[in-house]
Amino acid sequence: MNVGLIGLGLMGHGMAESLLRGGHELTVYNRTASKADALVAKGARLAKTPADACRGDVVITMVADDGALEEVTFGAHGILENLSAGAVHVSASTISVALADRLTEEHSKAGKHFVSAPVFGRPQVAAAGQLNILVAGAAEPVKRVMPVLESMGQKVWPFGDRPSAANLVKLSGNFMIFAAVEALAESIALLRKGGVDEHAFVDLMTNTLFAAPIYKGYAPLITKQQYQPPGFAAPLGLKDVRLALTAGESLKVPLPLGSLVRDKFLALLARGGEGDDIAALGKIAAEQAGM
Structure with a gap:
């Protein structure tokens, strides 16, 4: 064509x-x-x-x-x-x-x-x-x-x-991605500060309970602190979670995790993370844990 x-x-x-x-x-x-x-x-x-x-x-x-x-x-x-x-x-x-x-x-x-x-x-x-x-x-x-x-x-x-249905699905899916990355970020920060091998943890989880592409793809980026070059840039992540929150407000659906992730993205960008991948939520979780 x-x-x-x-x-x-x-x-x-x-x-x-x-x-x-x-x-x-x-x-x-x-x-x-x-x-x-x-x-x-x-x-x-x-x-x-x-x-x-x-x-x-x-x-x-x-x-x-x-x-x-x-x-x-x-x-x-x-x-x-x-x-x-x-x-x-x-x-x-x-x-x-x-x-x-x-x-x-x-x-x-x-x-x-x-x-x-x-x-x-x-x-x-x-x-x-x-x-x-x-x-x-x-x-x-x-x-x-x-x-x-x-x-x-x-x-x-x-x-x-209805074309916009596909857009609502996309925003919902991206919201789930951000929530998963944030869960990884917090869990890895907890293990790192506790002196436990975070790589072994990721190997366990991504081959058992969380053997899914999002966890398998983002967990290594967080453990290796490999945030550049971005495959999914943090400013776009902030844009997308804002769109999901707007859709939620329009439909009167609370998205409290969305509000949390929005604030984490804002913290990342405030620290100069415009060129980072969304995996750099791991950096924010580590900093908030004093590391």
Whole structure:
């Protein structure tokens, strides 16, 4: 298929590699054009504006936050005005439920198609085409974009015909990730201060009671204090937990663990952790334990 991809951060770049490997004709746009150099060398076409990436069958957006997505969608040379007739805008970004609902409404008013397809997976997983992709939207456009989604993911998980449902699932999943990382951080700090081998503890837990990818992936980063380069940057973690809390407030669902994790992220950023992975919650737990 003829695919446009807007946003070449760590995740977007990996997704672009998977699309090229899947045989799709790819056009890419990024505000810093030099980030596309390696992809252009592999056969991608470089777009000068977001509009230039909207000429094909599908345009995928993978940008940092609500503001960035609003800019490329509604701004000058934006997606909504320039999306080809019959084409589908697929948002893979982690955005608010409210913005997903607005995008759905505005695309519908303009006679355009909008699908939400946020993803689970770190950058190396994206580059390997092994993401887990959540998808929600009207049946026909979802069916049309499935070959593209399947090129980027090991499995596509459907969540109905309301696009924002996929975004609420994504925020709920990220909230669980942060809670798990915080639990690891506190447990490892407790063991470290108690003089117990934290590596042996991690080996035990990740091969028995908590043999899950999140624990297996983040526990070694915390025990090794390996917080850079980030696969999931701490500022994005703060952004996502705030979005989860906003969704909870809107639906009148208390998320007390979410409030705790938000404050831990704020403490991390206050200590200069903007360039750290979310695993650096381990650093905060250790500091609060006096280590």
